[in-house]
Amino acid sequence: MTRCASRHTIKAHRVKTIHLILSSSQQFRVPKTRRRHDPTHLLIVLGSGGHTAEMLAMLRRLPLDPTVYTHRTYLVTTGDSFSATKAAGFEKYLQERYPKSGSFSIITIPRARRVHQSFLTAPLSALQCFWVCLCVLRGTHPQKLPQGVPHYPDLILTNGPGTAVCVVLAAKLIRFVHAVPGIGMRNSTIFPLRTIFIESWARVTTLSLSGRILLPFVDRFLVQWPGLAGKRAWKGMRETEYAGTLVE
Template sequence: MLAILENNFDYSIYTYRTYVVSSGDDLSTQKAVEFEDTIAQQKDSKELTENYAIVTIPRARRVHQSYLTAPFSTLHCFWTCLLVLLGRHPNQRPLPTQYTSKHPDIIISNGPAVAVCMILAAKFIRFFIYCFRWASGRGSKPEISRLRTVYVESWARVRTLSVSGRILLPIADKFLVQWLPLAGRRAWWGMKESEYCGWVVL
């Protein structure tokens, strides 16, 4: 995932970044810190080290967890994702005053069940924002333009989509695949297609 940010990311536009990792994933946390330190050194700016946050959320389903209890842990994960997207998670630091919204502009994910919870949470918030603005006669801009979602299918999926991928294909704003056989997939007729982007996440 960090390879996407390293090669195709404009830090002058997306000046604040929040990394969301599952509980117990210490390696991803370490990689995110190292990545931000590298950016700060390249840009020669100490301010960049304060322009990110790392938030740990519970797993939607732990390895070997019973399917009987999985719905409860998934709901817990979904609720935590809502808090993150609303800027109310305890691990999140207050945003600088120049930011007018606590909602992220874009969400990029390639995780399994956690990605499903995060993207569904984004759609949930966008739906209520749209309904509120429509009911108040203010249209859909500008808040509805935030919370855009991008899902990157696993590099290991060559010919078939993962379970998370099949769930998110009709939901994510942009669905990227890393192998040509998966390009052009649709959830059903008339829906947007998956897009081939090459190898970006291993």
């Protein structure tokens, strides 16, 4: 009986610790420590098909100012020539609109899960995608960024689907490691890799699967319908934010 109670106490302590780490990370406000003209690295996850079209439509409407986000990295998955073509077209649009549009890169990563892929093999492909995402964020991916661009993105912007989960969790892991005393840089400069998840315009009353998974992990979670505002993973976590319609 005592042993069973002890195990229950340890399990409860672990759950409480995980909750504390996640909630404190979400509630932490990042000081404005960047200088005005420092290069800013934006990483944009293109989820293929409708997700890509919606993401680029949002970037056009914002609008994305390339004089602020001086380097843009687009993550596309293997075989998704549509997203790569659309990203290149969007960059051409920026170059025509802004004389000094900075630079951009298109990096290809494996899919977290292929269409109609068996759920038995999906965990393996998801782990492979997660590992490659770690390599991209740490600057060890074979596709290198232009010289002078910081390999750690300052901001990661995504609207799903599965690949977004791997990217955000990889960023969260890197930030966690750098915050551990004795390992990371707790007393150094503020670490980048801030994350924003934008729920699809098609989601009116319920969150997507990717959204439900990432709700406890992202720094900001934007929704486009009032019915999704104020949702959170559990007490103490940051709520979803109603941003209105973001697509054109």
